[in-house]
Amino acid sequence: MRDSRFDIWAPRASRMRVLIDGETYDMVRTDESWWQPVGLAPLDPEAPLGEHDYGYLIDNDDTPRPDPRSRRQPAGVHGLSRTFDASSYQWHDDAWTGRQLAGGIIYELHVGTFTVDGTLDAAIDKLDHLVDLGVDFVELMPVNAFNGDHGWGYDGVYWYAVHEPYGGPLAYQRFVDACHQRGLGVIQDVVYNHLGPSGNYLGMYGPYLSGQHTTAWGDAVNLDGFDSDQVRRYLIDNALMWVTDFHVDGLRLDAVHALVDTAATHILEQLANEIDAASAHLRRPLSLIAESDLNAPRTIATRDAGGYGLTAQWSDDFHHAAHVCLTGEDDGYYEDFAESRGGFSALEKVLTKGFYHDGSVSTFRRRHHGRPLSANTRAWRLVVSTQNHDQIGNRARGDRLSESLSPEQLAVGATLLMCSPFTPMLFMGEEWGALTPFQFFSSHPEPELAQATSEGRIAEFARMGWDATEVPNPQDPDTYRRSMLDWMELDRPERSGLLDVYRRLIRLRHAHPELSSPWLRDVTVTADAAQRTFSFWRGDLQVVLNFSDAVREVALDVDVRWTKYREQPELLFATCDDVAVEGELATMPPHSAAVFGPQAP
Template identity: 45%
Template sequence: MRKKVGAQYIGNNGTKFVIWAPFTKQVKVVLSDGRTEQLLKVAHGYWEQELSDIPPGTLYKLSLDDEMVFPDPASRSQAFGVHDWSKVTDPNSYKWSDTAWKGIPLEEMIIYELHVGTFTPEGTFEGVISKLDHLLELGINTIEILPVTQFPGSRNWGYDGAYPYAVQESYGGAEGLKKMIDTCHQHGIAVLLDAVYNHLGPEGNYLSQFGPYFTEKYKTPWGSAINFDDKYSDEVRNFFLESALMWQEEFHFDGLRLDAIHEIIDRGARHFLKELSQNVDELEKQTGRRFILIAESDLNDTKIINPYEKGGFGLEGQWVDDFHHSIHSILTGELEGYYKDYGAMAHLAKAFKQAFVYDGVYSKFRKRTVGNNPVELPPSKFVISIQNHDQVGNRLLGDRLAQMISLEQLKLAAGVMLVSPYIPMLFMGEEFAEDRPFQYFVSHGDPDLVKAVREGRKREFEYFYDKGDGEFWDPQEEETFNASKINWDFKEDQNKTALFNFYKKLINLKKTGAFKAFSNKEKQIEFSEEGKYIKIIGKEGQNLFAVFNFKGEMLETEISGGNYDWKTVIFSAGKEWGGSANFPPTFNSGEVLKIPAHSMLVLSRNLY
């Protein structure tokens, strides 16, 4: 049974407090005006009370056994920082204008991942609103924002959030976030939230002072795991379930991208993710709106997205790192770290065919067998990218593809992603070859923590130091953050503008079904390691032929089969996209195709 927690405004200047602190003997609400109010202990370790004369805006903390005073772990607002007063808010104060909005199915999404703080000069939700015309021109219908729960200071990726119910104040707080989502919906854009339920940030996280929110049974990269299956886990699960549902119910998010779900460790009979998915199903019935849950997972396990009747968790989709790694390793030649598992055309061909490269095969990097077979699942279950915050920001220099490869190679990578049958996700700025880095940055207030972060990041990049690949950017320095902000003057650059227009064309073709035939499981894929190319033929109401030339020289090839007339759908080396070649609008399958270095071509012909 659901149980709302925290300070819940109930109207007429009354607020109900619900706090879980099973081992304390006394819990009091301490108000900033000097008043103190006692809460009453009820079942399962909760403390509750409806209190009068506590309107929205009231500042409070919680006293445990008259010994320690902390902010509320379920605080809806930390206006003065992660260590300071919590604030009562009215969840119904914002007046929505999106009552007709019902959402977008995952299979129709063109996703754009962005970090609010660096997406615009303002670094706010209002700043995002100011760029919606750009996104609409590009063809984006969904944005996915990195985490926005309250973190220390004003600079952070968001994964150090300490309050799963509170919105980062420096971005614009809860009202600013609601306005951004409302405005997006009015423009036909869905909004997904990157939600973190595998850990909390180390600064401002007071959960352990209240109860056993963490367990020593398991360890994660961040320390003790969140307690999803140990003693007292029912109330812990409720705490995080309520947070996840709040973002979709109160804030009108269209769904969640769930961070690193392989670190949500739950060996109970009903996994937390399945319980969340079932609760979201109920929310859909109640609201008449569509909600999407997408997992980030490195397990390549179809259980995450399989339906309940097949023993699955029932999530709508999941990220596929295999696709990114296959393209990246071929284009850059990087074969260090996890890229040692990739680098061959066979890997990219397999990713194009079925998403997972590691589907029950041995991984040299992990030194074990990884994954299972996804062939029974539709391609709309898989979200792919050629860049994202992790794959850029977790590099030594935070360098993007535009700093590593040519314009022609950038168009080739974009073509593979958008022609593929999967759900594409762009990372902010990739559509115009943004060449500013996206670095890892923080603004912690604890000097010891700052030191630990610096040393940890340096250890992570020891390999690159040995190679002399660059200097370490200090995560705590404001300049690291400022250097990561998007440069919006791209239209002054001819190549950047050409790439932007190429993305626009590809996205429009994708949305209008031009590449639908490649979703057919019967598509034929041919590749050559020596020739460094992939050819694909798909059939579904039309014949569709694509060739991707990853070699640095001209590829001469032909279309096998009968003697048919073909028309050009898109050719990346064309002059209209900043290239230097021409390709005829129609083509006969008996002729030789000449595909320039690092380019791609799609042709089509009608079957009936």
């Protein structure tokens, strides 16, 4: 065995031993508080590593603890680590040259509920559905090792290990390989802002967490305190592992606003620098997508302009504005986007400026929020959705839009999303209006933690005015089972009809360069709040949305845009067969959407 495979950083330890396949080896401290095992016979560096179960005995503790950089945890987060040789997999994606985010469409999924089996191998069987749908990227919710068999994955404690119930690291390699062979890129959701409560032994080794900064989850990751260089290296090496050993094409960085870092070079800038270098070496595009609640342009601004240089960021403003227009909800954080505060003004501002809160007052936050994007910001750098795991799963009942909206209304939302100037993202099952909820679920085996999770969830929504009886118990196995997609729903005509709408919209987006144009300055809006109609231009294409439950006639701006063509515009797409156009008027049935363009001479 190569001794370096068992080196460990442990500045807090005064004594270290490693247990490997039942035998205990002493360790010696080396530079920068790294420890190496003594007495291991080195093998040929070219020989395969094989599988070895191991753990560390810290100080005088005789209970072996897992490796913070463990690649496998076959017995769970409290068990021994197991070696994994990533280089032994025979890849079949030599023809894959990567895919840039610009012009792409993302499909977010949770491995454990995407199929009944809840594994990566089972997910491979559904990839042809995604190819037929027309998306470009598959984004996986976190797959790092976490406590219990099923959960969302955001309470992971071993960033380098793939959750065993999903199939482990080898199954992950097979999944990425299968995606690439089908022309699909892979984005992995990673959580670098906190660690879960169970199985987190990192503090026994070193100061992975910092007492000087806190987050909503407790102490922040130590990015700028004593001994933080190795913690930063721990984070960045993990990111590099995904793009090298597992061939992923991008990372979605969870809640980057919780990465508290006062160092001269912010951890996000350092990460972007190293991912850019890896991209150059691997000769394929690599994307970093931030989830940020700050509406801060520096997240995606270039490093020359004082930014972090990330590829893109999620934009909740689009979701909130669209959600209000579709549902009429105006409580909680939807308050700022309520139509009663100015009709369609929030949606118009988002489509033309990118951020709604760009220094404006947020009544929900009771303060000013955000900063304007540069006029030269490429719109595709904002990843938007009408549904995602957060906006569904963090509702008390985990209800999707399909529970309260008709397929016709969902098709209007789909048209708004797919014709927007941003990078669209779908959440699994959205494409057919899945009727299954996506609820918050967990499976903590420790009774105290299980009870705290359940009671905390109920208390959280009680403060928001929800009836406690409406909040499902996250520890109840039925909560997990209810959240599984029911693929048999596709046999229903109204569900397959909505799927056809999404397919046609994606084909339309790919066929017309106006719909992937990166310039917000080219988007213009005409809205009628009284009639509840909304129209916006993308180049020579006019997108018309009827949010009302009545037939509406909407003026088409023929004289403004299409004078160089014949006066009668062409209907390029409609969510239903009853949309009609005559001269300069489009007749829009209740809850319908359409896209018009010029007829060629």
